[in-house]
Amino acid sequence: MAFLAIDIGNTRLKWSLYDAARPGASLMAHGAEFLDHIERLADGPWADLPAPASMLGCVVAGDAVRRRAEEQLTERFDCAARWVVSSVAEAGIVNGYDHPTRLGADRWVAMIGARHRMLAEGPARPMVVVMIGTAVTVEAVDVHGKFLGGLILPGHGIMLRALESGTAGLHVPTGDVREFPTNTSDALTSGGTYAIAGAIERMVQHVRAHGGAEPACYMTGGAAWKMAPSMNGNFEQVDSLIMDGLLVIAQERLLAS
Ligand SMILES: Nc1ncnc2c1ncn2[C@@H]1O[C@H](COP(=O)(O)OP(=O)(O)OP(=O)(O)O)[C@@H](O)[C@H]1O
Ligand SMILES: CC(C)(CO)[C@@H](O)C(=O)NCCC(=O)O
Ligand SMILES: [K+]
DSSP states (O other): OOEEEEEEOSSEEEEEEESSSSTTOOEEEEEEEEGGGGGGTTTTTTTTSOOOSEEEEEEOSOHHHHHHHHHHHHHHOOOOOOBOOOOSEETTEEEOSSSGGGSOHHHHHHHHHHHHHHHHHSSOOOEEEEEESSEEEEEEEOTTSEEEEEEEEEOHHHHHHHHHHHOSSOOOOOOOOOSSOOSHHHHHHHHHHHHHHHHHHHHHHHHHHHHSSOOEEEEESTTHHHHGGGOOSOEEEOTTHHHHHHHHHHHHHHHHO
């Protein structure tokens, strides 16, 4: 019973087809499209796929984009579109947000995926869950699975575009990450990278101080690999964190129905 997981971010739609709706299912096919190219899915990458029995997705890109994805789903497959909405509690995570449903569904699903992975690896620990995409998010989860709160930062691309458009003299190619940058390109690239790394380090400190225990640290997102060399501490890069979370939620819902 194939299962289709979809993650629609602010830059790209990512999809993964699994052979079952449960964590650890085998990945049969996967891909990513920039949001402008969603209309290519049904006749392109999805054309030769076996039809999934069900799908589950998370979307933060807005209703218009969601509808365009749903059109591709109906055009190609006969399965109902289901999208995760952040709630008060689901799959082992309790939502500490002031307004739980306002939490981005991608953040919620990634925490669920991370918690499931951590418990599969050993005893429960607090967590720091980082997503590096169009925006950067840094979540804190305590040892019991309570989401304490999180940071939202501009992603690297948005930071650089903001500097370019807000200044006269900052139009330069991408540079390298350096401890002591000596040209504009390196200064901008390093500034963005260490802004993100610094925010993450602060959150790790906050979680350590809050729980008195060393947190398990996970990072995911399309640009996680670019941040990895500049990160302090033991961050495990798990590119599939959102897909893992969608598999966990899909299985729980199947078992509950
Ligand atoms: N050198 C860099 N270091 C860190 N991040 C970078 C770097 N260069 C680009 N980025 C970020 O990567 C983002 C694009 O990543 P990508 O589209 O692969 O992520 P994504 O997880 O698919 O995003 P989303 O889920 O938000 O659609 C850009 O918007 C930019 O912010
Ligand atoms: C922060 C982003 C853009 C990260 O993708 C997304 O999760 C989102 O739009 N969230 C809604 C606002 C919030 O999470 O508080
Ligand atoms: K995302």
